[in-house]
Amino acid sequence: xxxxxxxxxxxxxxxxxxxxxxxxxxxxxxxxxxxxxxxxxxxxxxxxxxxxxxxxxxxxxxxxxxxxxxxxxxxxxxxxxxxxxxxxxxxxxxxxxxxxxxxxxxxxxxxxxxxxxxxxxxxxxxxxxxxxxxxxxxxxxxxxxxxxxxxxxxxxxxxxxxxxxxxxxxxxxxxxxxxxxxxxxxxxxxxxxxxxxxxxxxxxxxxxxxxxxxxxxxxxxxxxxxxxxxxxxxxxxxxxxxxxxxxxxxxxxxxxxxxx
Amino acid sequence: xxxxxxxxxxxxxxxxxxxxxxxxxxxxxxxxxxxxxxxxxxxxxxxxxxxxxxxxxxxxxxxxxxxxxxxxxxxxxxxxxxxxxxxxxxxxxxxxxxxxxxxxxxxxxxxxxxxxxxxxxxxxxxxxxxxxxxxxxxxxxxxxxxxxxxxxxxxxxxxxxxxxxxxxxxxxxxxxxxxxxxxxxxxxxxxxxxxxxxxxxxxxxxxxxxxxxxxxxxxxxxxxxxxxxxxxxxxxxxxxxxxxxxxxxxxxxxxxxxxx
Numbered sequence: 224x225x226x227x228x229x230x231x232x233x234x235x236x237x238x239x240x241x242x243x244x245x246x247x248x249x250x251x252x253x254x255x256x257x258x259x260x261x262x263x264x265x266x267x268x269x270x271x272x273x274x275x276x277x278x279x280x281x282x283x284x285x286x287x288x289x290x291x292x293x294x295x296x297x298x299x300x301x302x303x304x305x306x307x308x309x310x311x312x313x314x315x316x317x318x319x320x321x322x323x324x325x326x327x328x329x330x331x332x333x334x335x336x337x338x339x340x341x342x343x344x345x346x347x348x349x350x351x352x353x354x355x356x357x358x359x360x361x362x363x364x365x366x367x368x369x370x371x372x373x374x375x376x377x378x379x380x381x382x383x384x385x386x387x388x389x390x391x392x393x394x395x396x397x398x399x400x401x402x403x404x405x406x407x408x409x410x411x412x413x414x415x416x417x418x419x420x421x422x423x424x425x426x427x428x429x430x431x432x433x434x435x436x437x438x439x440x441x442x443x444x445x446x447x448x449x450x451x452x453x454x455x456x457x458x459x460x461x462x463x464x465x466x467x468x469x470x471x472x473x474x475x476x477x478x479x480x481x482x483x
Numbered sequence: 484x485x486x487x488x489x490x491x492x493x494x495x496x497x498x499x500x501x502x503x504x505x506x507x508x509x510x511x512x513x514x515x516x517x518x519x520x521x522x523x524x525x526x527x528x529x530x531x532x533x534x535x536x537x538x539x540x541x542x543x544x545x546x547x548x549x550x551x552x553x554x555x556x557x558x559x560x561x562x563x564x565x566x567x568x569x570x571x572x573x574x575x576x577x578x579x580x581x582x583x584x585x586x587x588x589x590x591x592x593x594x595x596x597x598x599x600x601x602x603x604x605x606x607x608x609x610x611x612x613x614x615x616x617x618x619x620x621x622x623x624x625x626x627x628x629x630x631x632x633x634x635x636x637x638x639x640x641x642x643x644x645x646x647x648x649x650x651x652x653x654x655x656x657x658x659x660x661x662x663x664x665x666x667x668x669x670x671x672x673x674x675x676x677x678x679x680x681x682x683x684x685x686x687x688x689x690x691x692x693x694x695x696x697x698x699x700x701x702x703x704x705x706x707x708x709x710x711x712x713x714x715x716x717x718x719x720x721x722x723x724x725x726x727x728x729x730x731x732x733x734x735x736x737x738x739x740x741x742x743x
Contacts, residue, residue, distance in 0.1 A: 224484075347740040354742070392737050395730035399697060404730075437659060440719050447716025456707025459700050462733025466723050470655035470664075473722025477652050480607040482614070 224454050226251035229292050231325065233275065233318070234299030236262040238415035239338060239449075242442035243296055246450045255292075257284055257321075258299065275299055275317035276309055278362050285324045294334045294453035295325055300383075302420035307369045307379035312362050314383035319390065320362070322405075332402040336452045337391050338445075339409035341432075341468050343384025344475060356386045357393075377424050384409075388464045395462025404461040406452050411468025413440040436469045484714050486511035489552050491585065493535065493578070494559030496522040498675035499598060499709075502702035503556055506710045515552075517544055517581075518559065535559055535577035536569055538622050545584045554594045554713035555585055560643075562680035567629045567639035572622050574643035579650065580622070582665075592662040596712045597651050599669035601692075601728050603644025604735060616646045617653075637684050644669075648724045655722025664721040666712050671728025673700040696729045 230247050234240030235256035244254050244266050256267035259274055271287045274280040300314045322335060329335075346353055352372060359368050368374070374382060391407040398405075412418065412432050418439070422429050433439065448467050451457060466472035477483050490507050494500030495516035504514050504526050516527035519534055531547045534540040560574045582595060589595075606613055612632060619628050628634070634642060651667040658665075672678065672692050678699070682689050693699065708727050711717055726732035737743050 347736070350740050350742065389740075389742060392733040393742050395733040395737070399730075444719035447714075448711075448720065451708075451711045451716065454707075456711065459704035459729055460708065460725070460727050461730035462737075463726050465720070465725055467720050469719055470659075470721035473652040473655040476607070477655070477722075480610050480649075482610065482649060482653050 224250045225450065228294060228453070229253045229255065229290065230294040230296060230453055231255045231257060231288065231292055232296040232298055233257040233321070235267055236260040238417065239410065239413060239442045239445050240298035241266060242446040243298055243449045246446035247453065250450055255288060275321065276312040276362065278320065281317055281321050282324060284321065285328070288325070288328060291330045292325060292328050292333065293330050294336065295322060295329070296336045296449055296453065297322060298338045298449070300338060302417040303376040303380040303424035304420040307374050307376050308366045310376065310379040311356070311365050311369065311374070311383050314380070315356065315386045316359060316362050316365055318387065326398065329401070329403055332455070332458065334453050334457060335403065335405035336449050337387050337405065337407040339388045339391070339407040339464055340384040341409055341411045341466065341471050342381045343388040343409060344472060346385035346389045349382070349385050350389070352382060353386050353389045356382060357390060380424070391464060392462045404458070406457070406460055406462065407464040408445060408448050408452065409464055409466045409468065409472065410440055410445050411436065411466070411471040413442060413445060415442055432471060435471065435474060440467070440469060484510045485710065488554060488713070489513045489515065489550065490554040490556060490713055491515045491517060491548065491552055492556040492558055493517040493581070495527055496520040498677065499670065499673060499702045499705050500558035501526060502706035503558055503709045506706035507713065510710055515548060535581065536572040536622065538580065541577055541581050542584060544581060545588070548585070548588060551590045552585060552588050552593065553590050554596065555582060555589070556596045556709055556713065557582060558598045558709070560598060562677040563636040563640040563684035564680040567634050567636050568626045570636065570639040571616065571625050571629065571634070571643050574640070575616065575646045576619060576622050576625055578647065586658065589661070589663055592715070592718065594713050594717060595663065595665035596709050597647050597665065597667040599648045599651070599667040599724055600644040601669055601671045601726065601731050602641045603648040603669060604732060606645035606649045609642070609645050610649070612642060613646050613649045616642060617650060640684070651724060652722045664718070666717070666720055666722065667724040668705060668708050668712065669724055669726045669728065669732065670700055670705050671696065671726070671731040673702060673705060675702055692731060695731065695734060700727070700729060
């Protein structure tokens, strides 16, 4: 289903990114992994080491990618424990820089898939702060933004995912003339190497999610949806944020609408 | 990907239902078509003629299905031109009756996919009327409901899709112990045999959608997402309504949040 396609996957060395790489490979894609750490042997066809919090590193990635790209999966992301500035840099501002820089190398009909989060679900209720972050164009300006807006580590994580989802919707028709679409996938709690970091920062809120679910999600639960969005079967889906969370988003929507 | 699976598809004789049947067949599924009209030769493995506005007809369908079922795709739907009562009966009350009656025949891990619509996007803003319709359990009570709530033909169509989406979210965990999930796919304007009926009833609103999109959707744009939701790759997606509309839902969300 992804035969002959070249797919760039950030965060491919572990967690959901690694599961996406394995899924894409199993469907026949050529996978270019972008990560701080080297992925397990055989998981990808090319590995580019990068630090998505640094502009020079991001620009070097774009230079290192040879040939055309059919899909970009922005999976790399940091948990709140890594600190407000790094979280906003890697999860949103750097991600957006990589995406915009890669656009000239994307083929007609290419797909961009962003890893959102249930944590970004409330973006519309925070739209003023989200808009302010959308206006931060340089990675160097993120620290000042955090100070100015009183953003702490936990808020930075939520805000990074809110902004990513809002940007995904905002760009619904941006590259339509080239047939390029962008969508987001929003997992709930997933057992990955950074899962404990979330529990540490989010505390009771994360534990409440786990009481409602019968199990935590696995990286392998998320990868098939990301792979589907990379392929041609998703050509008419644009600017959509798809929850993949065992029902948590539906639960929140029902509760807030008074359906239960 | 759907090899060895048995999939029941309502409305399979034409439009989006026929495209879903063709997609499921191409992925290896055994397709049982349920429709008022006979589908084209070769499109399905079994055909059951039914009128989803009549309880006896729905119950006969369930009796006619031999063996176990892995997925139910509720695609059949009437346009507003068919009249308020029939629209609510077929698009929601009858659909729900078929689904609940089929549940004992569904396998562990089965998937239910409902065809929503961009027209149902505003369900949360109409939640009182939606809740009232969710309480209508008999097809015979639909006519009285329409009178009591002053529902006309156009409103009936919107309400039928609002209720279908709300019910999909509400049932997020209803059959979780059996691993059965239900999700919805919501197309925007799609060129099908009933497309002209929509333009006739909805007038300017439908024309505005077409000005914003560069083309109408095709049934073949919708079918791959329905097929993906039928397969095991969607096991962690529950109670989700996925727009498949060329970006229309994103456009509405951005406008209402003041993002543009």
